[in-house]
Amino acid sequence: MTTDPQATPASATPASPVVDASPQGPAATTPLPLPDAAVESEAAPASSPKRPTRAEWVRIAIFGIPYAVFFLVGVPTWIFPASWSLTAINIGLDTILLIMALAFFGREFFPAFTYLRTRPVRKIALLFGLWFLVVIVQASVRFALYGGNPQVAENQQQVINALHDGALGLAFSFFVTVGVPVVEEIFYRHILIGKLSAYAPTWLVASISAALFAYMHSHQWQDFFSYLPLSIVLTLVYVKSGKNVAYSWLFHALNNSIMVILMFAMQGALQNV
Template sequence: MTTDPRPTEISLSPQTPAKFPDPLPADTATTDTAPASSPTRPTRADWGRIAIFGIPYAALFLLGAIPASIIPQSWDLTTTNIAIDSVFLVMALAFFWREYASDFSYLHTYPLLKIAVLFGLWFVVAVIQLVSRLAIYGINPPVAENQQLVIDALTSSRLALLFAFFVAVGAPLVEEIFYRHILIGTLSTYAPTWVVASISALLFAYMHCHQWQDMIAYLPISIVLTLVYVFSRKSVTYSWMFHALNNSIMVGLIFLTQDMLPHT
């Protein structure tokens, strides 16, 4: 009887390296960490935070239901806006600071490129707004009413610097939580993203408009903010950075124009 010349025992050699099982199945391994605002079913606690923050915000800014009895008669419009914005800013930071902190992970890769993209997008939006207004109104387009109110507050109010902070930094933080994180990030677990994103963009533009013509000024920035949020894997921090950049440039231009006017 002959024996099989091939060895039956398992041997390890440089020609046949040992193979060990992967520590994780292929379908569960990930190479990038998704932001905290990625679509996941909200818990009961999440809905509690959303309700406490979102219902008053929607009532005040979308419906305009501000009870006159809670506002002292001695307050002007700027003081009233600062007081209301302060309340919502505290609520946004208290309830959603984890989302902002964790979403900075989007900038872990190519941070300079992603920041440069924001400046490029701002320039594109500015050109679109300018061309649209010139095409409709000619060489002397009117200023949107909401923008005029901001200009008046920044150039005449004693609280101009504090108001400038809320316009440039505070209000964008609050608005990104409501229009992007809640309306898109949360509701996209129940409806297609393109549906809730479209609703968010329209509501954001509507909230800033006092008349239908103002849509020309706000719809482009609203659409771009929505796209920035969606294509950054729903990073509310990244969309806030673009929002704050846009508003900061506007505030800076208003102050610069104010300083230049007396010398012209």
């Protein structure tokens, strides 16, 4: 029987894995990938955020449409008895919106606090520095608009009145400092920027979100420019933290908490005088 000297053993063909005869037995090894080939174990970078699913759009609609209606037409006080307190009506509506926000987006909101696992002191200190910067810019804007005798924004005056509405004021202070920032951050940042940036550039949806947030707090045109610095910084905090809604909520809650403390302190000082 003759053999072909040009024949190649089957075990050495390129299509077969190389077999290592070791004491542990043969172990098949696959060829190394080509230089230009993608490694399967590495996650391919996403070119754009993931688009919301149909179920997510349902949640966005159920929460976002009622909030947008209140944003456009205001609190429908005419459907409530005239004897009802406006503070109580606001607390009731804020409670409903907060429950809806946490029920639909709590699984995305609470895990976002893991952002503070690394360098928490530095990140929280940054929020205090940004708050101080916002206060300076807002004061400069109000001085440019009103001169040396700046008026109190109507939105702030309504908050002051509600905070001093007896026992309801204490409940309202919770929503101002904790609950309302949750609702607003989920709507203006998490939805308008985080979700819609899958369909439009982040800078565009972020600009729209900042403008709408400032407009929502305005009762006259001067209020818009007074709230715009805070709105811009909130937007930057959210975007620069990797669209982390918990971090932007912390800044929002920090700002509102300091303002509530100052309002109570000023009221107490006036009463003592």
